[in-house]
Structures are given as structure tokens and as C-alpha cells.
Amino acid sequence: QQQVKQSPQSLIVQKGGISIINCAYENTAFDYFPWYQQFPGKGPALLIAIRPDVSEKKEGRFTISFNKSAKQFSLHIMDSQPGDSATYFCAAHSQGGSEKLVFGKGTKLTVNP
Amino acid sequence: NAGVMQNPRHLVRRRGQEARLRCSPMKGHSHVYWYRQLPEEGLKFMVYLQKENIIDESGMPKERFSAEFPKEGPSILRIQQVVRGDSAAYFCASSPDWAGGAFFGQGTRLTVV
Numbered sequence: 414q415q416q417v418k419q420s421p422q423s424l425i426v427q428k429g430g431i432s433i434i435n436c437a438y439e440n441t442a443f444d445y446f447p448w449y450q451q452f453p454g455k456g457p458a459l460l461i462a463i464r465p466d467v468s469e470k471k472e473g474r475f476t477i478s479f480n481k482s483a484k485q486f487s488l489h490i491m492d493s494q495p496g497d498s499a500t501y502f503c504a505a506h507s508q509g510g511s512e513k514l515v516f517g518k519g520t521k522l523t524v525n526p
Numbered sequence: 527n528a529g530v531m532q533n534p535r536h537l538v539r540r541r542g543q544e545a546r547l548r549c550s551p552m553k554g555h556s557h558v559y560w561y562r563q564l565p566e567e568g569l570k571f572m573v574y575l576q577k578e579n580i581i582d583e584s585g586m587p588k589e590r591f592s593a594e595f596p597k598e599g600p601s602i603l604r605i606q607q608v609v610r611g612d613s614a615a616y617f618c619a620s621s622p623d624w625a626g627g628a629f630f631g632q633g634t635r636l637t638v639v
Binding site: 447455458516517 | 557559561566568569570571574582585617624625626628629630631632633
């Protein structure tokens with residue numbers, strides 16, 4: 414119930430391509446879905462987040478698509494750049510539950526020049 | 527405004543020793559969260575604290591692990607009698623109100639030899 418399943422585990426994309434990372438959840442009490450970007454040796458940094466009352470949120474080259482009925486959400490990185498090479502984590506938070514984030518296992522993205 | 531400060535960045539301990547990890551939250555943040563990250567894994571919630579109170583320690587092992595966030599000074603995560611399986615990156619996050627608004631530190635990488 415508390416799991417967030419993330420795929421793929423690793424992803425290789427050419428510069429300029431679209432990177433797509435998917436996450437699925439079971440707990441319908443989750444009400445906030447952030448994505449974090451982590452570079453080697455660094456802490457996770459909040460990239461973009463969405464609430465289930467909207468189906469899409471876009472910030473620059475990053476877009477979250479959210480499908481409430483399917484309990485799935487995804488991160489799209491348009492015009493991927495080598496500087497986007499990092500590990501990306503989806504997460505979920507439950508309103509009224511414990512104040513913690515439940516993380517997916519991460520996707521290691523490599524963008525080739 | 528300095529970010530979340532964790533120290534040390536790297537810590538090596540022999541089996542059986544104690545590890546003490548420190549976290550200074552961002553200015554104005556009274557909520558602190560500790561997460562553990564194993565290689566190739568996402569972040570796992572350990573404990574959530576507010577000043578002088580442990581709010582949720584459901585993710586923390588019952589033995590050898592303890593956490594505190596005193597009225598003055600940093601939050602401390604203490605691991606007694608460390609074992610090799612404790613080797614991981616430990617991240618602290620802080621927020622002014624809820625977990626979704628948390629900022630992460632750079633982490634402490636603990637190696638038990």
C-alpha cells in the first residue's frame with residue numbers, strides 16, 4: 414500500500430530526445446507527487462510536483478502527467494541535455510498521514526551528446 | 527540563507543563503534559526528517575522530528591538507532607554498535623511545515639569496515 418513503483422531502472426537517451434520515467438502507486442490517500450533529481454554525491458533536489466486535481470503540470474522542459482484513475486504518473490523531459498544526466502526519483506505524500514515521503518527506487522538517466 | 531547542512535560528509539567507523547550524524551536545518555525550519563539510501567535504492571524514511579519531539583519513528587530500527595532534535599543545536603542521528611549493513615548514505619531534510627516542502631542536505635556517507 415505504501416509502495417511507489419518506478420520504471421525503468423535506467424534510461425539512455427540521445428541529446429534532444431524525450432526522456433520518460435513512469436511511476437505507479439496503490440495508496441489512494443496519496444495527494445502530492447514530487448519528482449526529485451539527484452546528482453552523484455549530492456542530495457535530492459525537488460524538480461517539479463503535482464497534486465491529483467490536475468492531469469498535467471509543465472515547468473520549462475519538465476512535465477508531469479498524472480492519471481488518477483490508473484494511479485500512475487510520469488515525468489517527461491523534453492529536449493534532453495547531457496546536463497540532465499542524473500538519477501530521478503518519484504515520490505508520494507499522504508495528507509493526514511505520517512509526514513513522510515515514499516520514494517520510488519530511482520531511474521538513472523544518461524543523455525548522450 | 528544556507529541550505530540544510532549535514533556533517534560529516536563522509537564517516538568511516540569500525541564494526542561496534544558509534545556513528546553520530548548531525549543535521550542543521552535551514553533557518554526557520556522546525557521540521558526535520560531523516561532518510562537512508564542504500565546503493566541502487568530509493569530513499570527510505572527513518573524518522574520525523576520537531577523541536578524536542580519525535581513525531582514519527584516508524585522507519586527507524588528499534589535497536590541501536592536513535593534520533594533527537596534538541597531545542598538548541600542540530601538534529602542528531604545516532605547509530606550504536608554499527609554493523610556492515612548500516613553502510614549507506616543518510617540524508618536529512620528540513621521544512622517549515624510539511625514533508626512536501628522539504629529541502630534535502632548533501633548527506634552523510636557512512637562506511638562501516
